[in-house]
Each structure stands twice: as C-alpha cells, then as structure tokens.
Amino acid sequence: xxxxxxxHDIPFEPGQTVVQAALAAGHYIPHLCYHPxxxxxxxxxxCTCTVNGRTATxxxxxxxxxxxxxxxxxxxxxxxxxxxxxxxxxxxxxxxSCEQSGDCMLQAVGYELGVVTGHYNPLFPNRxxxxxxxxxxxxxxxxxxxELCVRASAQIxxxxxxxxxxxxxxxHLIVNAESGRLGDTQLATTDKALDVCPVGAIxxxxxxxxxxxxxxxxxxRPISQVTVEPAK
Amino acid sequence: MLHRGLSEILARxxxxxxxxxQILRDVMQAEGYLSPPTITAVAEALRVPRSQVEGVAGFYxxxxxxxxxxxxxxxxxxxxxxMQGSGELRRRMLDAFHLELGEVSRDGQVSVGxxxxxxxxxxxxxxxxxxxxxxxxxxxxxxxxxxxxxGGSPVEQWPDNLFTIDTHVERRDRLLDTxxxxxxxxxxxxxxxxxxxxxxxxxxxxxxxxGAGFSAGQKWTACAAAPGPERYIVCNADEGEPGTFKDRxxxxxxxxxxxxxxxxxxxxxxxxxxxxxxRGEYPFLEPIVEAAxxxxxxxxxxxxxxxxxxxxxxxxxVHHGAGAYVCGEESxxxxxxxxxxxxxxxxxxxxxxxxxxxxxxxxxxxxxxIAAAQIALHGxxxxxxxxxxxxxxxxxxxxxxDVARPGIYEYPFGVTVxxxxxxxxxxxxxxxxxxxxxxxxxxxxxxxxxxxxEDVPSxxxxxxxxxTRDIVRVVDNFARFFAHESCGFCTPCRVGTTLVKxxxxxxxxxxxSRRDLKDLTRVTRLMKSSSQCGLGHTAxxxxxxxxEKFKPAFVDRLPSLDVRPVxxxxxxxxxxREATGRDDPGAHFGHGEET
Ligand SMILES: Cc1cc2nc3c(=O)[nH]c(=O)nc-3n(C[C@H](O)[C@H](O)[C@H](O)COP(=O)(O)O)c2cc1C
Ligand code: SF4
Ligand code: SF4
Ligand code: FES
Numbered sequence: 001x002x003x004x005x006x007x008h009d010i011p012f013e014p015g016q017t018v019v020q021a022a023l024a025a026g027h028y029i030p031h032l033c034y035h036p037x038x039x040x041x042x043x044x045x046x047c048t049c050t051v052n053g054r055t056a057t058x059x060x061x062x063x064x065x066x067x068x069x070x071x072x073x074x075x076x077x078x079x080x081x082x083x084x085x086x087x088x089x090x091x092x093x094x095x096x097s098c099e100q101s102g103d104c105m106l107q108a109v110g111y112e113l114g115v116v117t118g119h120y121n122p123l124f125p126n127r128x129x130x131x132x133x134x135x136x137x138x139x140x141x142x143x144x145x146x147e148l149c150v151r152a153s154a155q156i157x158x159x160x161x162x163x164x165x166x167x168x169x170x171x172h173l174i175v176n177a178e179s180g181r182l183g184d185t186q187l188a189t190t191d192k193a194l195d196v197c198p199v200g201a202i203x204x205x206x207x208x209x210x211x212x213x214x215x216x217x218x219x220x221r222p223i224s225q226v227t228v229e230p231a232k
Numbered sequence: 233m234l235h236r237g238l239s240e241i242l243a244r245x246x247x248x249x250x251x252x253x254q255i256l257r258d259v260m261q262a263e264g265y266l267s268p269p270t271i272t273a274v275a276e277a278l279r280v281p282r283s284q285v286e287g288v289a290g291f292y293x294x295x296x297x298x299x300x301x302x303x304x305x306x307x308x309x310x311x312x313x314x315m316q317g318s319g320e321l322r323r324r325m326l327d328a329f330h331l332e333l334g335e336v337s338r339d340g341q342v343s344v345g346x347x348x349x350x351x352x353x354x355x356x357x358x359x360x361x362x363x364x365x366x367x368x369x370x371x372x373x374x375x376x377x378x379x380x381x382x383g384g385s386p387v388e389q390w391p392d393n394l395f396t397i398d399t400h401v402e403r404r405d406r407l408l409d410t411x412x413x414x415x416x417x418x419x420x421x422x423x424x425x426x427x428x429x430x431x432x433x434x435x436x437x438x439x440x441x442x443g444a445g446f447s448a449g450q451k452w453t454a455c456a457a458a459p460g461p462e463r464y465i466v467c468n469a470d471e472g473e474p475g476t477f478k479d480r481x482x483x484x485x486x487x488x489x490x491x492x493x494x495x496x497x498x499x500x501x502x503x504x505x506x507x508x509x510x511r512g513e514y515p516f517l518e519p520i521v522e523a524a525x526x527x528x529x530x531x532x533x534x535x536x537x538x539x540x541x542x543x544x545x546x547x548x549x550v551h552h553g554a555g556a557y558v559c560g561e562e563s564x565x566x567x568x569x570x571x572x573x574x575x576x577x578x579x580x581x582x583x584x585x586x587x588x589x590x591x592x593x594x595x596x597x598x599x600x601x602i603a604a605a606q607i608a609l610h611g612x613x614x615x616x617x618x619x620x621x622x623x624x625x626x627x628x629x630x631x632x633x634d635v636a637r638p639g640i641y642e643y644p645f646g647v648t649v650x651x652x653x654x655x656x657x658x659x660x661x662x663x664x665x666x667x668x669x670x671x672x673x674x675x676x677x678x679x680x681x682x683x684x685x686e687d688v689p690s691x692x693x694x695x696x697x698x699x700t701r702d703i704v705r706v707v708d709n710f711a712r713f714f715a716h717e718s719c720g721f722c723t724p725c726r727v728g729t730t731l732v733k734x735x736x737x738x739x740x741x742x743x744x745s746r747r748d749l750k751d752l753t754r755v756t757r758l759m760k761s762s763s764q765c766g767l768g769h770t771a772x773x774x775x776x777x778x779x780e781k782f783k784p785a786f787v788d789r790l791p792s793l794d795v796r797p798v799x800x801x802x803x804x805x806x807x808x809r810e811a812t813g814r815d816d817p818g819a820h821f822g823h824g825e826e827t
Contacts, residue, residue, distance in 0.1 A: 042578045045723050045762045055761050060578045082758045086727035120731055120751065145720075154281075163283035165290030167556070167573070169730040171720035174290075176283040178272045 003067035005029075012063035019047055019059040022071075028224035029071050030080055030109050032087075032198055033146035034059040038155070041147055046083050046109060049076060081113045088118040090169070092125065092141035093199075099208030100200025102216030106144055107199075108223035127172065132183030135205050136194060143173050143201040153193040161185045161193060173201070237262050238270070242277050249278045252288055252571035256295055257512070257554055261363065264304070265296040291573040293347065293555030293716075294363065294512050301336045301343040303381045308358040310349035310474045311709040312632045312695060318357035321374050328378045342381050348557060348713055349474035350513045353632035353695070354400050354639050362387045363515060366394050397516055399481050400639025403655060405626045406618055407599070408642050410606050412489050415533055417608040421496045422541060424608075429500040430456060433604060435612030437624040442468055442560070442597030443667070443691040443766070448604060451594055454584040456501040458592035463503035465494050465548075466588065466595045468565060470511045472557035473668035474713060475693030478628040478640045479598040483510075483517050486602050487524040491548060493601035495533065496608045497594055498546040506548035507588070509565050512555050521550055557717035561765050562595040564719065575721045576765035599628055599692075619645035623684040631656045633696035641694075643683065650679040658696045663703060663782070668693035669710035670770035673703075673777035703782040704740050704789065707774045711736040714771035725768030728759040732775060742789045749786060752779065 002009045005022050012021035017040055022029050033044040042060040049058040050070040058069065070076065087106060095101050130138040145164065150173075153161040161182075165174045177184035187193070194202060213219070217226060241258045245251040255274065259266060266289045275282040289295045296304070307313070307322045322333070326344055329337050336343040352358040355367040361377065364387055373394070380390055401408065421429045434449030455463060467490065471479040482490065494506045510517060525548060528534045538544045551569055553559050559568045563577035566588050587593020596604070603625060607615045616624045623645035629652060632638045636657025643652070653661055664674045666683070667690040674681065674688065681688050697706060715733035720726040735752055738744040756772025763769050779786060802820055809819050 040578075042764065043722050045764075048762050057578075079758060079762050082754065083723050083762065086723050086731075086758075089731070090723075090727045120755075121734065123727075123730065145726075160281035160283050163281070163287045164573075165287045166720070167291050168715060168718040168720045169726060171726065174283055174286055176281055178268045178282065180268075 001063075001065050003063055003065065003069060005069045006072050010063075010069075016063045017059055018049065018051070018061045018063050018067070018069055021063045022058070022069075023228060026228045027071075028228050029058050030112060030223075031059055032105055032109060032144060033148065035148055035196060038148065038151050041151070044083065044087075044144065044146060046080050048079050048083075055079070077113060080109075081115050084110050084113055084115050085117075085119045087144050088115070089120040089122050090125070091144065092122075092127065098142065098200045099203055100142070102213055102219045103211075104200055104218075105198035105223065108218035108226075111218070112223050123169070125169075130175075130182045132181040133185075133187060134183070135189050136182060136187060137203045137205055138173075138175070138182050139201055139203065140173050141201075142199045144199055145171060145173070146198060148196040148198065149173075149193045149202055152196045153191065156192040157188075159186055159191070159193075161187050161191070238273060239277070242274070247278060248571075249280045250569075250571045252278065252280075252285065253292070253554060253568055254551060254571075256285075256289055256292075257552055260295055260554075264302060264362075265299050267299075268297075271297075288571070288573055291556065291719075292512075292553075295554055299336065299340065300345075301341055302384075303342040303387070304360075304362055305342060305344045305377075305381075306347035306360045307344070308348075308350040308352065308356060308360075309346040309709070309712070310353060310356070311706050312353040312475065313349075313357040314705075314709060315633065315697075315701065316356045318369070321357060321369050321371065324371060324374050325378060328374075329381075341384070347513075347555065348472070348716060349476075351471055351477040351480050351511070352397065353475055353477060353630065355398050356632075360513065363512070364395060365397065365513060365516065367397055395516065397480075399484050400637075401481065401485070402631070402637050402639040403641040403643065405642040405644060407603060407606065407626050407628065408485070410610070412492055412605055412609055414488055414492065414528065414531060415539060417489075417492050417605040418495055418499065418533065418539055421499050421608045422539060426456065426500045426502070429496065429608060432612045433500070433607055436603075436607045436615040437612070438600065438603050438607060438615065439623065439685060440597055441599035441603070441627070441691070443473075443670075443689075445685045445689055448596060448600055451584055451596070452497060452501050455503075455592045455594045458585045460591060462589075462591045463498075463501050464588045464591060464593040465497045465501070465503045465506040466562075466565065466569070466583075466593055467494055467506070467508045467601055468560060468562065468595055468597050469508055469514075470553050470557075470560035470565060471514075471598075472511060472553075472560045472717075473670060473691055473693055474710070475630060475632055475665065475668045475695040476691060477630045477632075478692045480514055480517065481640050482598050482602060482628070483514070484520060487520055488528075489602045489605045490598055491524055491528055491534070493596075493603075493605035493608075494548060495528075495538065495546055496605055497596070497601065499538075499541075499544060501592070501594060503594070504545055504547075506546065507569055508548060508550045509559070509569060510550055510552055512553040515552070518550065518552075525550075556719070557713075558719040558765070558767050561767065564765070565595065566593065573719075575719050576767075578764075597691075620682070620684045620686065622686040627683055627690065628692060629683070629690065629694045630692050631694045631696070634658060634661065634698035634701070635696050645684045646682050648680055648682055649674060649688070652683070652694060653679065653696065656696070658698070660698045661696050662699045662701065663697045663706075665693065665695040665697070665706070665774070666690045668695075669713055669774050670766070671773065673774055673781065675781040703778050703785045704736075707778045708736040708740040710774040714767070718767060718771070719765075722762075722764040722768060724759045724761075725763045725765075725771060728755045728763075728768070729771050731755050732759075732772065736775070739786060739789065742791055744786075744790055746790065749779070749790075 031047040040059040149162040275285040439445040559574040564574040568574040715729040
C-alpha cells in the first residue's frame with residue numbers, strides 16, 4: 001500500500017498517519033506538536049500539507065491508498081513559515097539566552113523553513129517563570145502550547161501535573177496545585193513529562209550547559225536530517 | 233473541604249465529572265466566583281485532577297476564577313449595541329462607581345466589563361447582571377440599576393420589569409404559522425416507521441439551519457446506520473453568532489414543536505437521550521423549556537414507552553452554556569456537554585458516528601428540528617413547495633441595526649436582500665452583514681442577491697448599517713469578537729485573531745499603516761487555509777470583505793502610507809530625559825527625521 005508525497009511513493013501500514021509513514025520512509029515533514037509516542041494532536045498546524053487538493057494536518061490524516069500529498073510546495077512552505085512566525089510572535093523567545101538553544105525544535109524548524117524574523121509585532125506576553133521545584137525550571141515564556149507535557153503527564157505518568165487553562169491568546173500552561181507552583185505538585189525527576197518539551201519551557205536544573213553550544217542536536221545538521229536519520 | 237452549599241450542588245449533579253460545566257455554573261451562581269480552594273474542593277469531590285477543573289474554569293467567559301464583585305455587570309459588546317449607544321451608557325455606569333472597565337470597586341461591590349453579543353440586538357443596548365440579561369438600556373435604567381447595586385438588594389429581588397425580554401415577530405411564513413398538536417408529528421412518524429421518516433426527511437431536502445447547511449436527512453440516516461445500541465439527539469441552541477436571536481424567539485414560541493422534532497429524531501435514529509444545549513445568555517428560557525418538558529412527560533410524549541410504543545424510551549435534559557461562542561461548533565459543543573473545555577475535535581470521525589461519549593449523535597439547530605417535526609407531519613413534498621431548487625423551505629432572519637422594525641422575519645428561501653431591507657424599514661443602508669461576523673458583508677450594489685444556500689447563505693443574522701456608519705469600526709468590533717472567542721487550540725486562529733484585532737485597532741484609531749493592510753490579507757488567508765474549525769476559517773471574512781468592498785474607508789485613515797514602528801524610539805528616551813532634566817534637541821532621537 002502506498003501514497004505519494006511530492007511525487008515519491010511512500011509505503012504505509014494500516015493505522016499509520018501521513019506523517020508517520022513519511023518519517024518512516026525517510027521523508028521529513030515539519031512538525032512540532034506531533035511526537036511518535038503520543039496520539040496526534042493537530043494543534044500547531046506546522047505539518048499542514050495539501051492532501052488530495054485540500055489543506056490538512058498530515059499528523060492527523062490517516063494514510064490511505066493512492067492519497068496525493070504535497071508538502072514542499074511554495075504555498076505550503078509559506079503557510080508553515082507564517083505559523084512559525086506566529087509562534088515566535090506569541091511568546092517571548094530570546095534564543096541567544098535560552099539554555100535550549102540548539103536543542104529546540106521551534107528554533108530548528110524556523111531555520112529549516114528560512115524564518116529570519118518574527119515579522120509581526122511581538123505580543124510580549126507577561127508570563128511567569130516558576131523556579132519553585134528543586135530540580136525543574138518552568139519558563140512559560142517559551143511554551144508553544146503543544147500539550148506534549150500535558151499528554152505525557154496524563155497518559156504515561158498518570159498524574160496530570162500539567163494542563164491548559166484560559167482560552168484564545170490567554171491560553172496558558174497551569175500545574176496541578178492550588179498554589180499554582182510546580183514545587184507543590186507531585187512532579188518527579190523520572191516523569192516522562194520532563195522529556196517531551198520541544199522548546200525550552202520545561203528544563204532540568206543544573207544540566208543546561210552540559211553539551212556546549214555548537215555541539216547540540218541541531219547545530220551540525222538541520223532538523224530535516226536529524227529527524228529521519230537520527231543515528232548519523 | 234466541602235461546605236454545605238457546595239455539597240448540595242455536587243449532589244444535585246450526582247457527583248458526575250461529565251457535568252462539570254453545569255456544576256461550575258451553579259457554583260458561580262451561588263458564590264460569585266470560583267476561588268482556588270473551591271476548585272480544589274470540586275476536584276477532590278469529583279475525584280478528577282485539580283488541573284482539569286481549573287482548565288475548564290478558565291475556559292468559559294462566565295466562569296470567573298478571581299473575585300469580580302458581588303454584582304458583575306457585563307455590557308453586551310455587539311456592534312448593534314455600540315450603534316444603540318452602549319458606549320455612552322457604559323461610561324455613565326463606570327463614572328457612577330468611579331471604575332475603569334474590568335476593575336472591581338474597592339468595596340468589592342461591583343465590576344463592569346464587556347461580553348459578546350447577548351442575542352438581544354432587537355432590543356439593545358443590553359447587559360448581563362450576575363448572568364441575568366437586561367434589555368432596552370437607557371440612562372434612566374442605568375440610574376435605576378446603579379441605585380439597586382448601591383442599595384445591595386439581591387438581583388433576584390430586583391423589579392421584574394427590568395428583566396422582561398420582548399419577542400418581536402415581524403413577518404411570519406410557513407414555519408412560524410404551521411401548528412403541530414402535541415404528539416401529531418410523532419404519531420405520523422410512528423405510523424410511517426423509522427425508515428419511512430428518514431426517507432421523508434431526505435425527500436424534503438431540508439438543510440441545516442445552523443450555518444453549514446448539511447442535509448438533515450443524510451445526517452439522521454448516517455446516525456441511524458452507525459453501529460451500537462446508544463444514540464443521542466442534541467439540539468444546538470447555543471446561538472452565539474452576533475446578530476442572531478431567532479432561536480431565542482423559537483424557543484419561546486415553538487418549544488413544543490422543537491421537543492416534538494427531537495422526539496421524532498429519536499424515533500427515527502433509535503436514540504434514548506436528548507440534550508438541549510442552551511446558551512448561557514438565555515437563563516430566562518429555562519423555565520419555559522422545563523415546563524414544556526414536564527408537560528410532555530406528563531402526556532406520555534417523553535419518558536418510557538413514548539406514545540405507548542414498547543421500548544421507545546426517550547428523554548431530554550437541558551445543558552447550559554457558559555459564554556463560549558465556539559461551543560456552537562458541534563464537536564466543541566459535545567466536549568462541553570461532556571464537561572470539558574470546548575475545543576473542536578479532529579474530524580473525521582464526525583459526531584454522527586462518534587459524538588457524545590463517542591456514540592452516534594445527531595446535532596441539529598433549533599430551527600432545523602422544528603422543520604423536521606413539520607415534515608414528519610406534512611411530508612417532504614409539502615416542505616419543498618417553498619424555497620429555491622437548492623434551498624427548500626423558509627428561513628428565519630434576525631434583523632437588527634439601522635432598521636425601523638428590528639425583529640425576526642420569516643421568508644421562503646430566495647428572498648432578495650432588498651426585499652428584507654424594504655420590509656424592515658431600512659432607509660439608507662450602505663451595507664448588510666448577513667449570517668453574522670462569520671458570514672458575508674454585502675455592499676449596496678449587491679442588495680439584489682438572494683438569501684439561499686446557492687447565493688448568500690445565512691445562519692440567520694441580518695445586521696444593517698446605514699450611510700452614517702463607519703465600516704472600519706464595524707470590522708474592528710468583529711475582530712475583537714473573534715479574538716475573544718477563539719478557543720486557542722490551533723496556532724493560526726489563536727495568534728491570528730489577536731494580530732487582526734491589534735491591526736484593526738490601530739487602523740480604527742488612525743494609527744495604521746500600509747503594512748497593516750498587507751498583513752491583514754496575509755493573516756486572514758492563513759487563518760482560512762490552516763485553522764482547525766469554522767471559527768478560524770471564517771474569522772477573517774469581515775476583514776476580507778471590507779477590504780474588497782470598502783477599501784477607501786481603510787485607506788482614508790492611514791496617517792502615513794508606510795511602515796509604522798512598533799515603538800516610538802523618541803518616546804522611549806522620555807524617562808531618561810526626565811531623569812537628567814534635559815529636553816534639548818540632543819536629548820531627542822533623530823528629531824526632524826521620519827522615525
Ligand atoms: C464557531 C461555530 C459556531 C457555531 N454556532 C452554532 C450555533 O450557535 N448554533 C447552531 O445551530 N450551529 C452553530 N454552528 C454550526 C454547528 O457546528 C453545526 O453545523 C450545526 O449545529 C448543525 O445543525 P444543522 O445541520 O441543523 O444546522 C457553529 C459552527 C461554528 C464553526
Ligand atoms: S511546556 Fe513544553 S511540552 Fe508543555 S505545552 Fe509548553 S511547549 Fe509543549
Ligand atoms: S480555529 Fe480557532 S476556535 Fe477553531 S480550533 Fe482553532 S483556535 Fe479553536
Ligand atoms: S504536528 Fe501536526 S498539527 Fe502539530
């Protein structure tokens with residue numbers, strides 16, 4: 001069973017989505033809220049493709065025989081660039097001073113797509129940094145609301161430490177404590193939720209610079225290569 | 233820890249987490265806000281994570297997570313309210329209490345804020361006080377309300393006449409005129425059998441009246457065919473689209489036919505339970521709906537063995553919305569019915585196969601279900617005799633704005649915009665927003681167009697703007713609405729609606745730039761192409777329409793024609809000038825040059 005992605009035949013197994021099959025076949029489609037260990041979420045929209053002539057999120061579209069998917073067209077890349085600019089505009093992202101620089105998917109997808117500025121007037125939201133937990137720093141300035149930590153904590157850790165509240169542009173990450181402080185939750189250093197953040201919002205303390213800048217995940221090779229050939 | 237009031241509320245809702253939205257609504261009524269300890273107590277009692285309760289509490293506009301005063305006044309912020317002088321009345325009230333918008337008075341007595349259209353456009357300006365609507369506001373009424381607040385008497389004891397809501401039916405046609413005796417349509421459906429009813433509904437070519445215009449017959453048929461024993465019928469009475477108030481009137485005048493239509497649907501698809509999702513702004517309809525439900529239960533038209541048919545068990549309950557336009561979107565509505573944040577689901581699968589609790593569910597608009605009852609009684613061919621080839625039957629319009637006679641108007645599909653304007657007494661209209669902000673903005677040269685799915689479709693709103701109105705302000709109002717109502721799930725709509733709001737705000741204030749005009753086009757295109765649901769897809773419509781049809785109105789208020797900087801460098805030096813006591817030319821940035 002195959003579908004086509006930009007003219008290439010992509011084999012797939014029943015139950016796979018377009019993104020899953022494409023990645024397995026060595027073809028990168030930009031994505032942020034998709035993570036191989038979780039149900040697709042479909043919120044960031046960065047994986048948008050043209051599927052049989054209509055735009056759709058490829059992380060939620062089930063692969064099916066004969067589907068025609070277009071990913072690297074100028075129109076689709078333009079949509080993705082705009083979305084990444086939206087995410088930079090929405091939060092407070094000062095990459096040079098961020099511990100996650102070089103390991104951050106938002107930054108890497110931005111480079112991949114050739115995003116050089118945020119374009120829009122930054123919203124400069126007033127968001128808290130929570131250092132109350134002894135081992136974990138939560139800096140929501142960088143949160144892109146992908147809900148991976150939410151999903152990991154609920155589905156794997158069984159704790160629901162993280163959740164979203166508010167709506168629209170005021171939507172924000174909350175933690176499971178009346179005080180609103182991470183230090184008052186049951187978060188443990190072994191929690192899966194600590195290892196899924198695609199950006200630098202959830203950080204383990206005292207580990208940030210173990211790998212020096214210049215030798216980080218996306219420093220040597222672009223995310224499109226790292227994602228499909230991680231071992232190289 | 234549970235105090236008595238709270239445990240009574242929880243018991244009334246059987247401690248069901250699925251009723252969380254209803255529980256929080258009752259707690260709001262009782263306590264005025266949802267404090268952090270209250271949220272903890274509710275979570276513990278329901279045995280769900282606290283973060284889940286806080287997430288839901290933070291989603292709905294009518295749930296306050298901070299103390300908002302003993303009296304919470306929210307002025308309806310629709311463009312029609314604005315045109316009826318809401319701004320001036322709001323100013324008056326704020327001055328009376330020495331308040332800023334959104335601020336709580338120091339004695340904790342009152343706060344004054346804004347809310348989206350309250351569905352009272354034919355009798356605005358309107359407000360909500362502790363959730364209860366007050367229409368036809370005047371300076372005198374504002375004075376009376378302010379005095380009542382000062383006096384501290386409970387809203388329940390305020391004079392009844394403050395809360396009367398009028399029903400303006402200005403033109404009736406077949407849907408409003410057809411009488412269905414209780415049980416008559418149901419008897420016809422039972423005689424015809426489920427398959428026969430489905431066939432009749434398909435033959436009627438009835439299309440959904442809530443906006444999307446999907447075939448009701450196909451929807452019911454698909455639901456009936458979906459596997460599994462449980463099915464649900466949901467009446468969408470969320471009516472959140474600004475400028476729409478026809479469902480409010482239908483629920484007042486045709487509640488019996490609505491319940492009959494839902495019961496016919498239950499018989500046809502094999503459903504056991506029904507819900508009416510009633511918008512939070514319409515609490516005054518609750519007694520009407522509950523009385524009608526009780527009457528039908530008493531008459532054997534709801535409950536066990538409905539109409540004596542063995543095994544046909546069906547009952548209906550009311551769920552209340554809590555201030556979220558997106559909950560009119562059918563999958564978000566279902567999430568809300570399940571007690572969650574109203575986030576639209578990924579589709580497919582659609583509600584007809586995976587709806588409430590993942591079970592097959594029919595979601596239909598109020599007007600659709602009433603039409604279905606009439607079709608069950610009189611047949612599909614009868615229904616099709618009115619309307620156009622692709623739009624069978626009639627449509628009820630909510631007419632408001634610059635007209636002599638605002639109210640609801642029923643016409644066979646195919647009526648021209650011009651005809652409606654003439655009937656409503658619109659003298660010098662320059663534009664009409666058909667279908668609400670998410671619909672189409674028509675300019676005068678388009679008034680010959682027809683209300684029909686094949687020309688100008690409409691969920692019912694019809695807001696008229698005469699020549700004295702400023703279209704840029706109209707669009708600015710709509711931009712604020714969408715930014716306030718975006719659920720925030722997906723990037724394009726969450727960020728895009730706010731960027732549009734900011735750009736429209738600048739343009740309206742005469743501080744915009746050419747670049748804003750270009751960016752408006754770019755952002756609205758992105759929202760249309762990549763958003764998750766209809767809200768994001770349509771949020772740019774008024775901007776796009778206005779830029780196309782009323783471009784001069786935008787261009788005329790551009791101060792300079794180029795880029796305007798994000799911030800004023802010279803102003804940013806102000807504090808330094810103040811600190812150093814300097815104001816000479818050297819203490820100013822690039823004076824004399826364009827910054
Ligand atoms: C943002 C949004 C808001 C909506 N609000 C309503 C509403 O208030 N009432 C309604 O009947 N349909 C509303 N709809 C349409 C529903 O999703 C759905 O199509 C409709 O309830 C189906 O019923 P119908 O086929 O009888 O029209 C809305 C859709 C969107 C995208
Ligand atoms: S903290 Fe990280 S993982 Fe959690 S929602 Fe924000 S960006 Fe996603
Ligand atoms: S389009 Fe807007 S309302 Fe719809 S899911 Fe996305 S953010 Fe929510
Ligand atoms: S990766 Fe598909 S929507 Fe985020």
